[in-house]
Amino acid sequence: MMDTFACLPTFTRRHARLATWLLVLLALLVLGLGIGLRDPWPADEPRFALNALEMVTTGEFWLPHRGGELYPDKPPLFMWATALSIAVTGSVRAGFLLPSLFAALGTLALVMDLLRRLHGRRIALFGGVALLASLQFTLQAKTAQIDMLLTFFTTLGAYGLLRHALLGPAWRWWRAGWAAMGLGILTKGVGFLPLALLPAWYWLSRDGRLTPLRFRELLVGMGIMLAVIALWGLPMIVMTTLGDDPSLAAYRDNILFKQTGERYANAWHHIKPWYYYPLQVLPWAWMPLTLALPWAVPAWWRRIERRDARYILPLSAMVLIIAFFSLSAGKRGVYMLPTIPLLVLVMTPLLPGLWRQRGLQRLGAATLVLLGGILLAAGTLGSLGLPTLQALAERHDLSPWAWWITLGVVAFALLGWFKPRRGLLALTLWLAVFWVLWSTWGYGLMDATRSPNAMMQRLAAITGPDAWLALPAFDEEFLLHSRQPSVHFGSHTPIESQLERAYAWLQQAPDTRWMLIDQGHRDDLACVMLDEARDLGFQNNETWWLIPGTAVVDCQGDEDAAPLFVAPTSLPASRLAVVANDG
Incomplete structure (x- = not known):
């Protein structure tokens, strides 16, 4: 196996094409397996699924709503994609993961195509495998959050700029890259991340190594990006400014200011230290490519000294993106996802040499021993009744011991087969097995714990399907699975x-x-006869009460308070409305 890289240059074009199709089938298996087998899971998936389902149910697409209330936290493009998928498939389960799947496949195609043009077909194939093996990439491809679609648009933006800089002039791709950044901003405000390529591009273009970076072309690109944003932004501003509803103006101000500049400069949640990304996120998010960094960094430095723009541009963009997000107090690990395609672009050409490093192979073997050992030990101790693990399993009504033991056994079986001298290969294959088992066995075990679908069915059986349900301090997953007017x-x-x-x-x-x-909220229910409350048990990290209206006594409710919001997912279109407290 150590001679694999030496043999691959003899591939004919036909062999390369066959290998590419096999890689596509592998990507479809790893990324697509499990679609339709689970419901949306918190934290973000139920929210976006609810946004999309309300679009389909109400026909209101321009301004996203959540439970009949305007949702001002994100632009609508991801919700549009999810709504389209739900409408086409006719099912939330079948549709809510499709935008992330297609975005991941598109990102894979862009990375492989650029590697092929810059380094040849062999490196492009390795790049596809490296991207699929990257832990955070595959995790987000199988998660219905905005960030995978954002990463597709930022990768398309970087692809367009790099095609023009390194292989150009390529004006169509230049314009496409700026348009992709506009779409990225309509997905999540940071779609402009490919602009991190420009400083190094300007530096390198001064001596004629790259397509010149001229101010006039920059203005054209900026105009294209702003025009794409304006396709939604201008009508939104007009609608929210001229409307009589004050919630429309609040939506406009939130989406334009609070969720952009204020969220970055004065973050109010997800507060993390400055070293959060390099020390706590990237070591696992870039895995297993992280293991190669001790050997890759010196190799990159040699290419930087040679002023090789194929490495300098993506590397500089990675550093600037990490620095950009690190400067804000509010940090989430998923913000690093757009760096992974850039990492693959600069790591993959080194893989033929890195693969022969015994230290790297043994590091891969040690990582597999660590992961497999933890899972095997936890699964074995849990099955033997270790009190701490048993209490956790009983609380969540989950027994993952056989699943964990299987993953541990597979890890050691692969390591025994390939030996430590091929540890990186064993680790990569184990990750593929992990994703297959996660998407089937894992989904089956965890869905009942992470989705309140079964609990909401029990609730409807108690109240009857026509009874109305109030959801104070609601979470989106309960509205999404409501079986009655809510x-x-x-x-x-x-x-x-x-x-x-x-x-x-x-x-x-x-x-x-x-x-x-x-x-x-027990202490807030002083005027409720709690002996009449029904205990629905533990679900989604909380224990729930179902309280009948007859249990409310001696309460002075605020009959003049703001309107109630009817959950559109529970009602036919003719009954959708924002209703007042008079019912």
């Missing part, structure tokens, strides 16, 4: 005000109205 009281409304509204609403028709609330 209302809530504003996602950012203080819990005290929500409960005042809920009490008034429940007392208007106590025999046909119910409230679902987690037991952590």
Whole structure:
């Protein structure tokens, strides 16, 4: 196996084409397996699925809503893609993961094509495998969050700029790259990340090594990006400015200012230290490519000294992107996803040499021993009844021991077969096995724990399908799986005000109205007869009560409070509305 890289240059074009198709089939298996086998899981998936389902149900696409309430935290492009997938498949389960799948496949195609043009077919194939093996890339490809679609657009933007810089002039790709950045901004505000390529490009272009970077072309590109943004942004501004509803103006200000500049400069959540990305995120997010960094960094430095733009441009962009996100106090690990295609572009050409490094192979073997050993030990101890693990399993109604033991056994079996001298290969194959088992066995085990679908079915059986349900302090997954008419009281409304509204609403028709609330709010339920509450058990990290309207006594609800919001997923289109407290 150590001679594999030496043999691959003898590939004919036909062999390369066959290998490419086999890689495509592998990508479809690894990335697509499991679609339709699980519901959306928190934290973000139920929210975007609910946004998309409401678009399909109500026909209101321009301004996303969540439970009948405007959702101002993100632009709508990802929700549009999810709504289209749900509409085409006719199912949330079948459709909600498709945008991430197609975005991942598109990113894979772009990376492989650019590697082929810069370094040849052999390196392009290695690049495809390296991208699929990257832990965060495959994780996000199998997750219905915005970031995989954002990464596709940032990769397309980088592809267009790099095609023009390194292989150009290529004006069509230059323009396509700027248009992709505009679409990326309409997906998640940081779609401009490919602009991190420009400083090094300007530096290298001064001595004629690259296509010149001229101010006029930059203005044209900027105009294209702004024009794409304006396709949605201008109508949105007009609609929210001229409308009489103050919530429209709040939506405009939130999406234009709070979720962009304020979120970056004055973050209010996900606060992490400055070293969060390099020390806590990238070591696992870039795995297994992280293992090669001790050998890759000196090789990169030699290419930087030779002023090789194929390496300098992606490397400089990676460093600037990491620095950009590190400067903000608010940090999430998923923000590093757009760096992975850039890493693959600069790491893959080194792989033929790196593969022969005994130290790297043994490091891969040691990593596999660590991962397999942890899973095998945890699975064995859990199956033997270790109290700590058993208590955790009982709390979540989950017994993953056989799953973990299988993954541990596979790890050591692969290592025994390939030996430590091929440890990196064993680790890569184990990751493929992990994703296959995660997407089948893992989904089956975890879906009931992470999705309240079964609990909401039990709830509807208790109340009857026509009874109305109040959801104070609601989470999107409960609205998404509601089997009956449901209302809530504003996602950012203080819990005290929500409960005042809920009490008034429940007392208007106590025999046909119910409230679902987690037991952590026990102290806020002073005027509720809790002995009448139904304990629905533990779900989504909380224990839940179902409270009938008849259990609310001596409560002075605020009948003049803000409107209730009807959850569109529970009602036919003719009954969708924002309704007042009079029911």
